[in-house]
Amino acid sequence: MKLIKPLLLVALTSLSLAACARYNGEDRGKPMLPNQVNAKWQAECSGCHMAYPPGLLPAASWKKVMSGLDKHFGTDASLSAADTAEITNFLVQNPSNRWSSTAAPLRTTEGEWFRVKHGEISAAVFARASIKSKSNCIACHSGAASGNFDDRTIPK
Amino acid sequence: MFSTFRLSHLLACLALAAPLMASANPILDGYKAETKGTFSAAAGEKIYHTVGPKQLACASCHTDSPKNVGKHAKTNKTIDPMAPSVNAKRFTDAANVEKWFKRNCNDALGRACTTQEKGDFMTYVLSVK
Numbered sequence: 001m002k003l004i005k006p007l008l009l010v011a012l013t014s015l016s017l018a019a020c021a022r023y024n025g026e027d028r029g030k031p032m033l034p035n036q037v038n039a040k041w042q043a044e045c046s047g048c049h050m051a052y053p054p055g056l057l058p059a060a061s062w063k064k065v066m067s068g069l070d071k072h073f074g075t076d077a078s079l080s081a082a083d084t085a086e087i088t089n090f091l092v093q094n095p096s097n098r099w100s101s102t103a104a105p106l107r108t109t110e111g112e113w114f115r116v117k118h119g120e121i122s123a124a125v126f127a128r129a130s131i132k133s134k135s136n137c138i139a140c141h142s143g144a145a146s147g148n149f150d151d152r153t154i155p156k
Numbered sequence: 157m158f159s160t161f162r163l164s165h166l167l168a169c170l171a172l173a174a175p176l177m178a179s180a181n182p183i184l185d186g187y188k189a190e191t192k193g194t195f196s197a198a199a200g201e202k203i204y205h206t207v208g209p210k211q212l213a214c215a216s217c218h219t220d221s222p223k224n225v226g227k228h229a230k231t232n233k234t235i236d237p238m239a240p241s242v243n244a245k246r247f248t249d250a251a252n253v254e255k256w257f258k259r260n261c262n263d264a265l266g267r268a269c270t271t272q273e274k275g276d277f278m279t280y281v282l283s284v285k
Contacts, residue, residue: 046233048228048231048233049228049231049233050233070262073230074210074230075230075259075263076258076259076260076262076263077259078255078258078259079255080251080255130232131232132230132231132232133230133231135231136231136232139232
C-alpha cells in the first residue's frame with residue numbers, strides 16, 4: 001500500500017495532465033504576441049512574409065529556425081550575427097505557453113492545433129492565387145500580423 | 157581680403173560640385189573604389205533578367221522593371237519598388253544593400269555576386285527613371 005499510493009498519484013496526475021494538454025501538447029500560446037514586440041523581429045521577419053508571432057511555436061522550434069536562416073525554406077534569409085541573436089532572444093523568451101510536447105516542428109502548419117483547426121479546409125482553397133500556401137496566415141486572418149487569429153472574421 | 161577670397165572660391169567649388177554629388181550614390185562609389193573600374197547599366201540589366209538554377213531571376217519578384225511594385229514569388233508579400241527614382245529609401249543603407257545582395261544573389265544566381273556585378277546592377281537600377 002505504501003508503494004501503491006504514490007504510484008497511483010503519479011498515474012492520476014499524468015492522466016489528468018494528458019486530458020488538459022490539448023492537441024497532444026502541440027498547442028499555440030495565449031497570448032500569441034507579447035505586449036512589447038522587438039523592432040528587429042518586426043522589421044526583419046516581415047521583409048519577406050508576415051512576422052509570425054512567437055507564440056505559434058515552442059522555443060526549441062525557434063532555435064532551429066533561427067540557426068538555419070541561410071537555408072530558410074529554400075531561401076537565403078541570412079542576417080548579421082547580432083540581429084540573429086537579438087531576434088532569437090525575443091522568440092525564445094515569448095514562445096507558446098501551452099506547448100508541452102517535445103515535438104519542435106519548423107513549420108507552424110505542422111503543429112497539431114494547426115492541423116485540427118484547419119482540417120475542414122480543402123487543399124484547393126489553400127492553392128487559390130490569393131492565398132498560395134498554408135503559411136500565408138494574413139490572406140484569411142486579417143489581424144494575424146498583430147496576433148489576432150479570430151476565425152469569425154474570415155470571408156468564405 | 158585673403159579669407160574672403162578663399163570663402164568665395166570655396167562657395168564656387170561647392171556650387172559646381174553640388175549637381176555631381178546629388179547624382180552620385182555613396183554605396184555605388186564604395187564598390188567603384190573597390191574595383192577601380194567602370195560599371196555598365198547594360199551588364200546590370202542582363203543580371204536583373206538572368207534566370208538561375210532555381211528558375212528564379214530578380215525579375216521573378218521585382219517584375220520586368222525595378223520601377224514596379226513587386227510580389228514575393230513564394231509568400232505573395234508586396235515588395236516596394238527597387239528603383240530609387242520612385243522609392244527614395246532604396247540604396248541608402250549600405251548594410252541593407254549588402255544583406256539583400258547576399259540573399260538574393262544566392263537565391264537568383266545560386267552563388268555570391270562579385271563587386272563588379274553589384275556595381276553593374278546598381279548602375280542599371282539607378283538608371284531606370
